[in-house]
Amino acid sequence: MGFSPDIGIDLGTASVLVFVKGKGIVLQEPSVVAIDKYTNNVLAVGREARRMLGRTPGNIVAIRPLKDGVISDYEITEKMLKYFIQKTIGKKLFFKPKIIVCVPSGVTEVEKRAVIDATNEAGARTTYLIEEPIAAAIGAGLDITQPVGHMIVDIGGGTTDVAVISLGGIVVSNSIKTAGDKFDEAIIRYMRKTHNIMIGERTAEELKINIGGAIKRDEAVTMHVRGRNLVSGLPVNIEITSEEIMDALEENIASIADAIHSVLERTPPEMASDIADQGIIMTGGGALLYGLDEYVQKRMGIPVTVAEDAISCVAKGTGKALNSIHVLAQARGQRSRQDR
Structure with missing residues (x-):
């Protein structure tokens, strides 16, 4: 089977969602890549790599190649895209797929070009862009x-x-x-300032999801958190309330x-x-x-x-836009390098 379907990719800072025409969303994984510093080899991508965040030996680094909605590490983004595209449609392809990728509305021409180039290098025949809000x-x-x-x-x-x-x-x-990442950072800062405790990104995210909020709850909820005490340097376990997390997020909200x-x-x-x-x-x-x-x-x-x-709204919308790629190309004047 050499024919490849068109693909829509929501290339997010936190996760990548892939939509295949006729199938819907087939993949949703964190945008994390684990590489060996010495050999530059990719060891894991997505979920496996995310499990390694903050838990790797010296030679292995878990990298999030997108920051603030744009590519901060071009080569790693390309490797990550290649991995997800192959995982979605298999390696043996005679026809490369047309791919439509979602970008934030404020990206510059240079950033758009980086996304198009990375996607083409990762195996697209043609790459189109669609803005996230659309x-x-x-x-x-x-x-x-x-x-x-x-x-x-x-x-x-x-x-x-x-x-x-x-x-x-x-x-x-x-x-x-x-956005979400800044929420996590605010929680990490709050824990350090108020409780003298250092927690990792994943713990901060769990706090945000489980007890975070923008308004006061009728009944406060709490969660036990493990972290490292900055004074003694030892691991500690403390209880955090939803009101504290609300205070931590107040400015960002x-x-x-x-x-x-x-x-x-x-x-x-x-x-x-x-x-x-x-x-x-x-x-x-x-x-x-x-x-x-x-x-x-x-x-x-x-x-x-x-x-x-x-x-999955953005990924679904990107997928639906596959049906009107020609409109996108004309409307946005974003015809990418056509491989004729």
């Missing part, structure tokens, strides 16, 4: 072809993309580097609300009234933070809904 809107089931303003807030690992979309294009947008506010301020009046009617749609893993939708709703005075399947 993919998220399509994945959330919105009809973006109509002359109606929709507001999408996509909170991923590296970036939060806020955009108003109408007639298939972005009218106003803002992309900030405050406010900056996401500010980004939404600044986009609303720049939205043309007719579209602003569409948004007031329809509400704001939130997608991405960060949208699942407890009470975040309620917090934004209170601050903006506009109804907020978290999309069904928030984490």
Whole structure:
């Protein structure tokens, strides 16, 4: 079987999702690569590599090749993409697939070129790009072809993309580097400052998912955390409450609300009234933070809904966009290097 299907890739800072035409989402793995420092060989990718984060001997490093929604390590990104593409469609290919990759709305031309080149090198026949808010809107089931303003807030690992979309294009947008990863960093900082304890990224993420929140819960929840005491240097076990994590995240959540506010301020009046009617749609893993939708709703005075399947919205939208690649190429003027 040499024929290869078209593929949609949500190349995220925290995870990579791959959508295959006709099959749906076939792969969802963390964007982590473990390599041997001395030989530069890739030892593990995805889940296996993530298990190694913070737990590797000196010669093995677990790297996250994307930072803040863009490629920070080109070679490793290419190796990671190659691994995921081969895992998805097998190695024996006569025809290379057409691949559509999702990028944050604020990326520069240089960053776009890096994504296209890395994907072509990893085995694409042609690479197209789609902006995250548009993919998220399509994945959330919105009809973006109509002359109606929709507001999408996509909170991923590296970036939060806020955009108003109408007639298939972005009218106003803002992309900030405050998202899931910054939440984790804020929790690590808080633990160090308040409890004198050093915790790792994974523990911070568990705290965020299990007891984190943007608003006060009716009943506080707690979680036991293991870390290293910075004074004694010994491992300790302490109990953390949901209110503490809420305090730790307060600043980051406010900056996401500010980004939404600044986009609303720049939205043309007719579209602003569409948004007031329809509400704001939130997608991405960060949208699942407890009470975040309620917090934004209170601050903006506009109804907020978290999309069904928030984490896979962007990948689904990227996949659906495979059906209209020609439109993408013309509309965005993003025809990549065509291998004629």
